[in-house]
Amino acid sequence: MAAAVTLGFVIGGLNALTPRVALSASVSSAVSASKHAVTTSTTKVGGKSYLRVQVTSKYGTSKKFTVKQRVCVKSACRTVTSALSIKAGRTAWQGIYLGTGTYKKSGVPSVSVTTPKPAPSASAPRPTATATIRVTETVTVTTVATVTATPTVTVTATPTATPTVTVTVTQAPGSEALCGAPTNSYGFTFCGTGNGVPAPAQNACDVFNCIASFDDGEGYLVMCNDQMVSLSGGIEGACSSHRGVLRTIYRTAA
Template identity: 55%
Template sequence: MASAEGVRAAGAQVAAAGTKTVKTSILKVGGKSYLSARVTSTYGVARRFTVKQRVCAARTCRTVDVALTVGAGMTGWQERYLGTGSYRRSGAPHVTATAPPAVPAAPLPVATPTVTVTVRETVRETVTLAPVVAATPTVTVTVTAPPPGTVDTCGAPANAYGFTYCASGARVTTPVTEACVVFDCIDNFSEGRGYLVMCQDGKVSMSGGLDGVCSYHDGWLRDIYRFAV
């Protein structure tokens, strides 16, 4: 019995250049094709990478740019929509790395000084002066939520899409292209009607909860969950 299984990245192209490793692949989901670029950086600081890959559909070819910023010692992914139909890569990707755009620092708060004025006056009458009340400034503290991708993945690859092995996440019941960026998808992934699982051979499938889950991939290994990002 054939299992319900998914999209595979078409023969990935890899370019290595000392302080970065770049992998490009073609993803096809629901008749639409995407160019996926995956960059692993060993720079000591964040870098802005531009990946240029030549792609072809039938006899027509063009060069497509994918830009992404990757932190020091981290891996980042980015996809670029190509169009409907089938595409293929032509040649190896060309990669450039530059410093990311500087983020302007927030201006420091300016303290408003408190000035106390003492008035001395000689009078022939007894004068009752009201006490001077000093206003206490109100300080507002803004707490920023942690960026996506910093949640505990319970051993899953670090990613910005919320995929995790932690059972506290939600089951993935609809095929999503992001799964094929983080994991290696099996054939017919987009036709799966179950939930997202990993098979014993390391590939992922949408056959969770169905008869014959991972039947052509040495059987079921674990469920894969997802946090909202």
């Protein structure tokens, strides 16, 4: 009865490893000891080879089994290692992929058994580390400087524009006879048929706007380009400050 159970387990394990695929080769070997049984075999499925390692533990506590099996394909050999942790009285197996081609075992497997370290108990007290921290207080002194600002007043002088005086002479009715000169009772005219008016040219400033230096003139009466009248006609520099001489002013014959 025990043999039948073991055979059924092996067949079922191989089928689980490669479901619905026929096995092309299977070679097994067993290593037994008083406390455990180890079986290894090579299997080829679909052109790929596997190593199956099965371990039955007879120990009363959990054990870790390390199984090393040498395998060869053609003339190349290597050692394959399998590690299984098995509870007391249980059986476990592991399938290891070897590669393509047909692998064969070489010799019997070597087995080492160790006892896993127990997990630390949750109730076990954990050591408490005591650290002594020294606090050194550092005082930072910040000096604040007070700056007193002295306002600077900048005075920008605005240049004074010199107004340009434009004199418009409105001709009174009858001025056509004077060739555009203002109507006057002193005979002043712009017509060249009259006589030149030499200094002192009295009453000229009653009819025209005379320049400031009119009385210093020693020439004859002329009108400058800015419509001011000068008595420096015929003298070099006449009306030089008034854009030059525009015309000579005449007086009709008495």
